[in-house]
Amino acid sequence: MRLVIFGPQGAGKGTQAARISEKFGISAISTGEIFRWAIKGKTALGNEVLEYVSAGKLVPDELTIRVVSERIAADDCAEGFLLDGFPRNTAQAEALDDLLSDVECGLDAALVIEVPEEVALRRLTGRRVCPDCGRNYHVDAPPENNWTCDACGGHVVARDDDVDEAALKQRLATYHEQTEPLHEYYEAKGLLRQVDGTGTPDEVFTRIVEALG
Numbered sequence: 001m002r003l004v005i006f007g008p009q010g011a012g013k014g015t016q017a018a019r020i021s022e023k024f025g026i027s028a029i030s031t032g033e034i035f036r037w038a039i040k041g042k043t044a045l046g047n048e049v050l051e052y053v054s055a056g057k058l059v060p061d062e063l064t065i066r067v068v069s070e071r072i073a074a075d076d077c078a079e080g081f082l083l084d085g086f087p088r089n090t091a092q093a094e095a096l097d098d099l100l101s102d103v104e105c106g107l108d109a110a111l112v113i114e115v116p117e118e119v120a121l122r123r124l125t126g127r128r129v130c131p132d133c134g135r136n137y138h139v140d141a142p143p144e145n146n147w148t149c150d151a152c153g154g155h156v157v158a159r160d161d162d163v164d165e166a167a168l169k170q171r172l173a174t175y176h177e178q179t180e181p182l183h184e185y186y187e188a189k190g191l192l193r194q195v196d197g198t199g200t201p202d203e204v205f206t207r208i209v210e211a212l213g
Contacts, residue, residue: 001026001080002105003212004087004096006182007113008175009168010120010127011197012204014136016113017084019205020212027076031085032134035059038067045070065095072099080108089178090185109212110186113197113204117172124168130154 001024005013014030021028035053038046045067052059059067064086072081087093100106115123126139128147132154137143147156186192193211197204 001082001108001212002100003080003082003109003111004093004107005082005084005111005113006087006179007197008115008117008120009171010123011113011115012123012201013084013113014134015201016205016208017082019201020082020208023209024080024082024212026080026082028082028084029071029077030134031064031088034064034067034071034086036134037071043070061089061092061095065092065099068096069099073103087182090181093182093185107191109193110182110189110191111193111195111208111211112183112186113195113208115197119198120172121165121168125165128156128158130156 003020003026005017005020007013017028017030020026035049038049039053040046045063048063049059049067052063068083068086071077072083083096087096097106123138128137128139128142129135130137130149130152133149133152135149135151137156143150143156148154149156183192183194195204195207195211
Protein backbone atom coordinates (compact mmCIF):
# COMPACT_ATOMS: atom_id res chain seq x y z
CA MET A 1 0.00 0.00 0.00
CA ARG A 2 1.30 3.42 -0.97
CA LEU A 3 -0.32 6.41 0.71
CA VAL A 4 0.09 10.10 1.32
CA ILE A 5 -1.44 11.80 4.36
CA PHE A 6 -2.09 15.51 4.73
CA GLY A 7 -4.19 17.95 6.73
CA PRO A 8 -3.72 21.14 8.74
CA GLN A 9 -1.16 21.37 11.51
CA GLY A 10 -2.69 19.86 14.63
CA ALA A 11 -4.86 17.37 12.75
CA GLY A 12 -3.00 14.43 14.29
CA LYS A 13 -1.21 13.20 11.18
CA GLY A 14 1.91 12.04 13.03
CA THR A 15 -0.07 10.05 15.58
CA GLN A 16 -2.21 8.39 12.94
CA ALA A 17 0.70 7.76 10.57
CA ALA A 18 2.37 5.60 13.23
CA ARG A 19 -0.83 3.59 13.68
CA ILE A 20 -1.34 3.14 9.95
CA SER A 21 2.27 2.00 9.61
CA GLU A 22 1.80 -0.66 12.26
CA LYS A 23 -1.54 -1.95 11.00
CA PHE A 24 -0.64 -2.17 7.32
CA GLY A 25 3.05 -3.04 7.72
CA ILE A 26 4.37 -0.08 5.75
CA SER A 27 6.99 2.55 6.52
CA ALA A 28 5.68 5.89 7.77
CA ILE A 29 7.96 8.61 6.46
CA SER A 30 7.63 12.24 7.55
CA THR A 31 9.40 15.09 5.80
CA GLY A 32 11.59 15.54 8.88
CA GLU A 33 12.45 11.83 8.86
CA ILE A 34 13.35 12.04 5.18
CA PHE A 35 15.79 14.85 5.84
CA ARG A 36 17.26 13.17 8.95
CA TRP A 37 17.70 9.96 6.92
CA ALA A 38 19.50 11.81 4.13
CA ILE A 39 21.75 13.74 6.52
CA LYS A 40 22.61 10.65 8.56
CA GLY A 41 23.54 8.77 5.39
CA LYS A 42 26.06 11.52 4.53
CA THR A 43 25.20 11.19 0.87
CA ALA A 44 25.67 14.04 -1.58
CA LEU A 45 21.95 14.78 -1.30
CA GLY A 46 22.16 14.63 2.49
CA ASN A 47 24.98 17.17 2.50
CA GLU A 48 22.89 19.51 0.34
CA VAL A 49 19.94 19.16 2.74
CA LEU A 50 22.22 19.84 5.71
CA GLU A 51 23.28 23.19 4.22
CA TYR A 52 19.67 24.40 4.23
CA VAL A 53 18.66 22.84 7.56
CA SER A 54 21.73 24.22 9.34
CA ALA A 55 20.92 27.69 8.05
CA GLY A 56 17.29 27.40 9.17
CA LYS A 57 16.06 27.61 5.58
CA LEU A 58 13.33 25.65 3.81
CA VAL A 59 14.66 22.85 1.65
CA PRO A 60 13.72 23.70 -1.98
CA ASP A 61 11.12 21.58 -3.77
CA GLU A 62 13.60 20.25 -6.31
CA LEU A 63 15.95 18.95 -3.63
CA THR A 64 13.10 17.61 -1.49
CA ILE A 65 11.79 15.64 -4.47
CA ARG A 66 15.21 14.14 -5.12
CA VAL A 67 15.52 13.06 -1.48
CA VAL A 68 12.01 11.56 -1.51
CA SER A 69 12.92 9.61 -4.64
CA GLU A 70 15.99 8.19 -2.91
CA ARG A 71 14.07 7.43 0.30
CA ILE A 72 11.14 5.54 -1.22
CA ALA A 73 13.60 3.42 -3.22
CA ALA A 74 15.03 2.05 0.07
CA ASP A 75 14.42 -1.59 0.98
CA ASP A 76 11.95 -0.83 3.79
CA CYS A 77 9.59 0.77 1.25
CA ALA A 78 9.42 -2.27 -1.00
CA GLU A 79 6.04 -3.30 0.44
CA GLY A 80 4.70 0.25 0.52
CA PHE A 81 4.98 3.52 2.39
CA LEU A 82 3.07 6.40 3.93
CA LEU A 83 4.34 9.91 3.20
CA ASP A 84 3.52 12.51 5.87
CA GLY A 85 4.29 16.12 4.96
CA PHE A 86 5.00 15.42 1.31
CA PRO A 87 3.59 16.51 -1.04
CA ARG A 88 2.88 19.97 0.35
CA ASN A 89 1.63 21.45 -2.90
CA THR A 90 0.38 20.36 -6.31
CA ALA A 91 3.82 20.77 -7.92
CA GLN A 92 5.23 18.25 -5.45
CA ALA A 93 2.22 15.97 -6.02
CA GLU A 94 2.85 15.99 -9.76
CA ALA A 95 6.54 15.24 -9.16
CA LEU A 96 5.60 12.31 -6.91
CA ASP A 97 3.31 10.95 -9.61
CA ASP A 98 6.21 11.12 -12.05
CA LEU A 99 8.52 9.32 -9.61
CA LEU A 100 6.05 6.50 -9.10
CA SER A 101 5.30 6.28 -12.81
CA ASP A 102 9.00 5.75 -13.46
CA VAL A 103 8.91 2.60 -11.30
CA GLU A 104 5.54 1.54 -12.74
CA CYS A 105 3.43 1.95 -9.62
CA GLY A 106 1.13 4.57 -8.14
CA LEU A 107 -0.60 5.75 -5.00
CA ASP A 108 -3.44 3.74 -3.52
CA ALA A 109 -4.96 6.66 -1.63
CA ALA A 110 -4.47 10.23 -0.47
CA LEU A 111 -5.77 10.56 3.08
CA VAL A 112 -6.74 13.97 4.44
CA ILE A 113 -7.53 14.45 8.14
CA GLU A 114 -9.72 17.48 8.71
CA VAL A 115 -10.27 19.45 11.93
CA PRO A 116 -11.72 22.91 12.68
CA GLU A 117 -9.14 25.65 13.23
CA GLU A 118 -9.98 26.05 16.92
CA VAL A 119 -9.29 22.34 17.48
CA ALA A 120 -6.00 22.59 15.59
CA LEU A 121 -4.88 25.59 17.66
CA ARG A 122 -5.73 23.88 20.96
CA ARG A 123 -3.78 20.79 19.97
CA LEU A 124 -0.79 22.76 18.68
CA THR A 125 -0.35 24.96 21.75
CA GLY A 126 -0.24 21.84 23.91
CA ARG A 127 2.01 19.85 21.58
CA ARG A 128 5.46 18.72 22.67
CA VAL A 129 8.08 17.04 20.48
CA CYS A 130 11.29 15.04 20.81
CA PRO A 131 13.88 16.91 18.71
CA ASP A 132 16.00 13.76 18.44
CA CYS A 133 13.51 11.41 16.77
CA GLY A 134 10.56 13.69 15.96
CA ARG A 135 7.95 11.85 18.04
CA ASN A 136 5.03 14.06 19.10
CA TYR A 137 3.37 14.26 22.51
CA HIS A 138 0.82 16.56 24.17
CA VAL A 139 0.46 18.08 27.61
CA ASP A 140 -2.64 15.87 27.96
CA ALA A 141 -0.71 12.77 26.83
CA PRO A 142 2.91 13.18 27.97
CA PRO A 143 5.68 10.57 27.85
CA GLU A 144 5.77 8.11 30.73
CA ASN A 145 8.85 9.49 32.47
CA ASN A 146 9.32 13.21 33.17
CA TRP A 147 9.21 14.44 29.54
CA THR A 148 11.76 11.88 28.38
CA CYS A 149 10.86 10.43 24.98
CA ASP A 150 9.43 6.90 25.24
CA ALA A 151 10.98 6.00 21.87
CA CYS A 152 14.57 7.27 22.11
CA GLY A 153 15.12 8.84 25.53
CA GLY A 154 15.50 12.38 24.20
CA HIS A 155 14.28 15.42 26.12
CA VAL A 156 10.75 16.35 24.99
CA VAL A 157 10.17 20.09 24.55
CA ALA A 158 7.71 22.61 23.14
CA ARG A 159 8.51 23.81 19.64
CA ASP A 160 9.13 27.55 19.53
CA ASP A 161 6.55 28.01 16.79
CA ASP A 162 3.90 26.09 18.77
CA VAL A 163 3.69 28.67 21.59
CA ASP A 164 3.07 31.72 19.39
CA GLU A 165 -0.61 31.79 18.38
CA ALA A 166 -0.04 34.41 15.68
CA ALA A 167 2.66 32.22 14.13
CA LEU A 168 0.36 29.20 14.34
CA LYS A 169 -2.41 31.04 12.53
CA GLN A 170 0.06 32.01 9.81
CA ARG A 171 1.12 28.37 9.40
CA LEU A 172 -2.52 27.34 9.09
CA ALA A 173 -3.07 30.08 6.49
CA THR A 174 -0.09 28.75 4.55
CA TYR A 175 -1.61 25.27 4.67
CA HIS A 176 -4.91 26.54 3.28
CA GLU A 177 -3.11 28.40 0.49
CA GLN A 178 -0.52 25.83 -0.55
CA THR A 179 -1.63 22.37 0.57
CA GLU A 180 -5.41 22.44 0.61
CA PRO A 181 -5.54 22.44 -3.23
CA LEU A 182 -4.40 18.81 -2.96
CA HIS A 183 -8.05 18.01 -2.14
CA GLU A 184 -9.06 18.83 -5.70
CA TYR A 185 -5.93 17.29 -7.22
CA TYR A 186 -6.43 13.88 -5.61
CA GLU A 187 -10.22 13.94 -5.82
CA ALA A 188 -9.89 14.27 -9.60
CA LYS A 189 -7.78 11.11 -9.57
CA GLY A 190 -10.28 9.22 -7.40
CA LEU A 191 -7.72 8.84 -4.61
CA LEU A 192 -9.00 11.26 -1.95
CA ARG A 193 -10.16 9.79 1.36
CA GLN A 194 -11.50 12.42 3.79
CA VAL A 195 -11.58 11.69 7.52
CA ASP A 196 -12.97 13.71 10.45
CA GLY A 197 -10.01 14.27 12.78
CA THR A 198 -12.00 15.32 15.86
CA GLY A 199 -12.40 12.98 18.81
CA THR A 200 -9.97 10.55 20.41
CA PRO A 201 -7.05 9.04 18.47
CA ASP A 202 -8.83 5.67 18.61
CA GLU A 203 -12.00 7.15 17.11
CA VAL A 204 -10.07 8.85 14.33
CA PHE A 205 -8.11 5.69 13.56
CA THR A 206 -11.32 3.68 13.25
CA ARG A 207 -12.53 6.18 10.65
CA ILE A 208 -9.21 5.95 8.80
CA VAL A 209 -9.34 2.16 8.57
CA GLU A 210 -12.91 2.37 7.27
CA ALA A 211 -11.91 5.01 4.70
CA LEU A 212 -9.00 2.91 3.47
CA GLY A 213 -11.22 -0.14 3.18
